[in-house]
Amino acid sequence: MKKSLSIFTMVLFVLTGTIKLNGQTVTKTSLKTSQTTTFNSAEKIPFNPEVKKGVLSNGLTYYIKNNGKPENKVELRLVVKAGSILEDEDQRGLAHFMEHMNFNGTKNFKKNELVDYLQSIGVKFGAHLNAYTSFDETVYMLPIPSDDPEKLEKGFQILEDWAHNALLTEKDIDEERGVVLEEFRLGQGADERMMQNYLPKLMYGSKYAERLPIGTKENLENFDYESLRSYYKDWYRPDLMAVIAVGDIDVETLEKKIKSHFGGIENPKSPKPREIFYVPNHNETFVAIETDKEASFSQVRVLFKDESNSKEDETLEEFRHSIVESLFSQMINNRLDELRNSENPPFVYGYSFHGGTWADTKDAYQSFAMTSPDGQLKALKVLLEENERVKKYGFGQGEFERAKKDLIARLEKSFKDKDKTESNRVLGEYIRNFLVNEPMPGIEWEYNFHKEQLPTIKLDEVNQLISDYIKDTNRVVVLTGPDKEDIKKVTEKEVRDLLETVKNEDIKPYEDKEVASSLITNLPPKGSIVKETQNNKLGTTTLTLSNGATVTYKKTDFKNDEILFDAFSFGGSSLYSDEDYLETVFANNGLTDAGVNGFSKVDLGKMMSGKIVSVRPRVGGITEEISGSSTPKDFEELFQLTHLYFTALNKDEKAFASYINKQKAFIGNMLSSPQFYFQDQYSKFVYGANPRYSGFPTPEKLDQANYDLAYQKYKERFANAGDFNFYFVGNIDENKIKEYSEKYLANLPSTGKEETYKKTNFRPLSGSHTKIVEKGTDPKSSVRIVYQGETTYDEKEDYALSSLGEILTIKLIEKLREEEGGVYGVGARGNINKIPYGWYSFSISFPCGPENVEKLKNAAIAEVEKIVANGPTEEDLAKVKEAQLLERKEDLKENRFWLRLLKNADYEDKDANKILEYEKTVTNLSKSDIQNVAKKYLTKGYILGIHNPEK
Structure with missing residues (x-):
């Protein structure tokens, strides 16, 4: 189950925005009436004719598309237009908790039966089967085989159960509290502490500032069962749901499945209004300067929030305007990239864009930089200066032409591969169409519209955008970084003084130097x-x-x-x-x-x-x-x-x-x-x-x-x-x-010699050792158990040890997560290297509470010892084999897989033709093969690494 966005991830998500069009988040500002267009500007953006969209009588929306890549697979999504923003005070964190509960007992799949069944048909928990909860939505992801009617039927039954058949028993709820609390624990740290302080300024006056999806520890520990049931009853209903089905199966079959499974679900007789939440405007500039002793990175961001609420494109004129915004983003970031690569770079990385914030209803022009610990003011100054430079002088014609080339090249690539795009890569725009009415005309229309309109877009149209973006109101400046004695902390006065200084500074225009058109000037005579x-x-x-x-x-x-x-x-x-x-x-x-x-x-x-x-x-x-x-x-x-x-x-x-x-x-x-x-x-x-x-x-x-x-x-x-x-x-x-x-x-220099590598005499630590490190103030630990040592490479053993890792991961999830409720995630993996010398490695790792380290470590070792003594169960071995065969079926249609295969065959001196025997290799893998490598490699002691907080 995908974790609700981590604190760090959410910060980056806010800054990069949701990709809505050609790699850019595009949102609307006031439209200019001077644009020259070759179309009826009020005409509506068409809907992709290759996608079937419908609405059932109960209000449920559905999207269906036949897509042949990968073969014999369909991607299903259940999208609920409800997230943490709808929680009452006694429901803090329960939108996300509800996501967990849908994997822990429904009408047709009692606790653990769902994951167990899906594993049996090759669907991995976490890697394939997943879900996420955000402020405004909850999305469930389920890929299933499409060439088996029974598996297809079960897939839709699972989706239906998530929609309205969760059991929510008191026992199941209490057993899941530990898992969600472990996920909460994972999010703790410097970034989370700083964010709690600056979020009220960033999302000033809105509910978004107090409804992080993970919730609060106190509420997760103590909420009443009825609070969760009430959330499920109020918000999991057809008129707030969409079912998406994209894959290698005909549209008619998928539509029948959707109608039969979801058509009979009823809405509440007196449904609660699904309120839309807004972010109020503010005249003043908010400045947040947050430091933490455990902060790893220094960052600067400045946001100029739009005065108006965000609105998705509806007309051709608005879509054309989004192209103008894409060109703006391309050019400003090209300039920032040049500065990043200068002799004395003002930041490690910097970019600007106009797009989404945490709130669906508020967009902003945002500039961001990752800096040195003592370079925040310098980076902020450069970001502000570059914005002012564009405001004062605009972009140049050379920059403009290069940006247009880049934009159309990316679109052309997507267009050419439109029939070779994997199903899971096209679902995002369907989800956003349902949630925020983002247009989805299809890549063919987008590409043709761009080709038609790019020549009509004038540089002045792009240059005038920044005047709409930058203003003194609705402005927020956020600085985050380490709290260290040798680093002078930036003051709010310094930030405010800098804002005024840059506004009145004598900024010079950007100089765009011409470059050559040919990469190679002197080429040696060709070889043969x-x-x-x-x-x-x-x-x-x-x-x-x-x-x-x-x-x-x-x-x-x-x-x-x-x-x-x-x-x-x-x-x-x-x-x-x-x-x-x-x-x-x-x-x-x-x-x-x-x-x-x-x-x-x-x-x-x-x-x-x-x-x-x-x-x-x-x-x-x-x-x-x-x-x-x-x-x-x-x-x-x-x-x-x-x-x-x-x-x-x-x-x-x-x-x-x-x-x-x-x-x-x-x-x-x-x-x-x-x-x-x-x-x-x-x-x-x-x-x-x-x-x-x-x-x-x-x-x-x-x-x-x-x-x-x-x-x-x-x-x-x-x-x-x-x-x-x-x-x-x-x-x-x-x-x-x-x-x-x-x-x-063939004309590259050659000495005629064939070199090889030199083996070192050093070998890493192996055997039984323990390393305990105490660092940090948050009550979070992590455990690493590593079996490793020198061996003679054997291809069959390498495969068996890798499979053992997959089998043990299943057992550890069952034991440490589902039974003990002591971890959010846990995994095991193993392999044997041939190059530069034979070396085996098998590792188990998981985060947990400090109080559970010894218990969970012993439980993990006990699972290893069970396999050493008895081998795996036939059921678990079958699950792993099924997943391997399904993955290989998809791999064989991937360029990257073949590139890796061909290279590794020479690198490790293997026979590449053995790829053709893979199904036989998987079929022949036995319980005794797994048990034998467990006995051989997991009985010679292990290195135990433990990270605990400081006492």
Whole structure:
């Protein structure tokens, strides 16, 4: 069950907004009458003709779409237009509690029967079966097979039970209190404490300031049963519900299921009005400055809330205006990104947009930055200045044209893949259409409308937006960060003085420098393909190039507009001396910030406008690698950038300094977080004896990073392309991949040598050990149980140990969560590595209350010992097998799966053809296989890591 939005997640959610259109949250401001349009501006936005929308006589809304990806699967959603905002005072947290109860006893699925049944058909609890509760809605998610009538019927029965058949027995309610309280415990911490203080200013005068979905500890512990039943009775009713069904099955069948299961549900005779809650305006500027000793990050945000309440697009003119807003967001964020990549970056990350807040009814223009602990005022000043710069001078024509290219490129990619989009990725807009009446004309209409209207949009239309956004009223400034003696706390007076200073500042216009149009200026003569082989079983082709490199590709039709790429050769930093490794380990990730072929990172971004392509090189522990992706249209640029990262990586001290400054700002106070601190101390305990152990990247270590040496080593590692293996999967033009391989890869430098990696003599800690770390004030602990050690790699054992992790996860959820009520989430996972040496690892981890650490640790170990003694049950083994087979069925139609498979076959020297035997491998997995690996690997002691609060 998905946790109600965590405090940190909700903060980011507020700032990024709900994606409503082309990656942007778009909301309406006053429309300009001077726009030139080529349509009837009052005409309504059409509804996607590929989606069937209907309303039953009882008011329930439904959406249905036939969608063939993935095959033989349907995604079901029950959406309830009710969340924590509707709770009475005695119901604080009960909207979310009700979500939990729907998994704990309904008319047709008694407690635990629901999860047990779904696991038996391959649906995993948490990973597939899930739900979330927010302020204004509760959404249940259920993916089920669509090729089995009985399973389809059961799926709709589950959805119906959630809608009106929850049992809500006193016993079930009391047993679930512990689980929800553990979820409440997880949300506690610095972010939550600071938010409780600034939220009343951010959502001033509204109920949103006092109705966080998780509720209060006191109410969760003590609420009356009738309070929960009353919430369910009042708000779970057909006129506030939508059922969504999208998948590989005909529309008529799905519509019949919806009508038969939901048509007979009745609304209350005297239904409570579903009130809409608003956020009052305020003339004054609110400033909230919150600090906490355990805060990990420093952040700045300024919100200019709209005077009017938000309203979704209805007409073509309004939709066109949303395109104008998208262009504005693209351009302001391009400028902020340039500043982020400057020599002395004012922030680690910054962005601005106009869109949603926590309240569906209030939008705002919002600017956000993540900063160094002592850089908040500087970051706030830059955000305000950039807004004022746009207000004073507007954007330039070059920026405007690049933004239009980027916008249409993203839409074109979505349009081309519209028939290859997974069902679970199209549901969001249906949910928002029901909840807030967001338009859903369909990607084909959107793409064509953008193509038609983008040429008619004038730069002035975009430039005038900010005058609507920025004002002195309805303004809120929020600063959050660490409370440390060596960091001077920002005062409210400093913030208010800064607001006035920027308003009267002499701000210069933005300078947009022209960039080249060609990535490569001097290209060596092309090489050649000296050998070509096919693997007809897998549908792959391998090209051997004249410099010794190999290119393996698989042409697929899984996506129309996607090509994925990966490459590696052995060696990596394992070939460095210990001293060189330690000097370069914190510098390596900053090397590419310099750009390539004389073009800076900012220049490259501008040059790539309208192109969807990315390439990422890296020096790893035992390999040097380069990976990326592109559309078929931008395939050549993928090869060009790859060629340049081998041959023409820039060396730029200023760019590297910028990277180091951002890293220092980002991690500067991270160890104040009890959770990060525990991870650091545990890692040091297990790996600290390694002469190459580098530990957490402190500011001091970052200052000592040797850029010159890291650059030199990078050039060495990428000097020999001849022992690289390149892999491409996607909608590939076979003539082009051969042409580009000769033109950009076969002519890369080669020494003719084939390197391998160097094994270290160090091995991590294994056997029986305990590490207890005490850090933090909140009453929250975490437990980590790790079995690990050296072994001889065996493929069958690797699969069995991984399956054991899935089986044990089922048992731990049953025991620690459902029976003990002591955890919110728990998991186990295992694997055996072959490279660089045989090593097994099996871990169990969970958070809990400090008072329950010993009890739950013993309970987890007891579950391990049961499997060691008796093996798993046939029922649990069957559940895991069914889930594995269903997942593999979907994997086989995913480009990323095939890319990973082809690469790993060479990386681990395995036979890729064995993928064709997977079903047989799963079928043959036995109880004794699981028991044998449990006996072999889980009886040699374990490392116990415990994080407790300070006493």
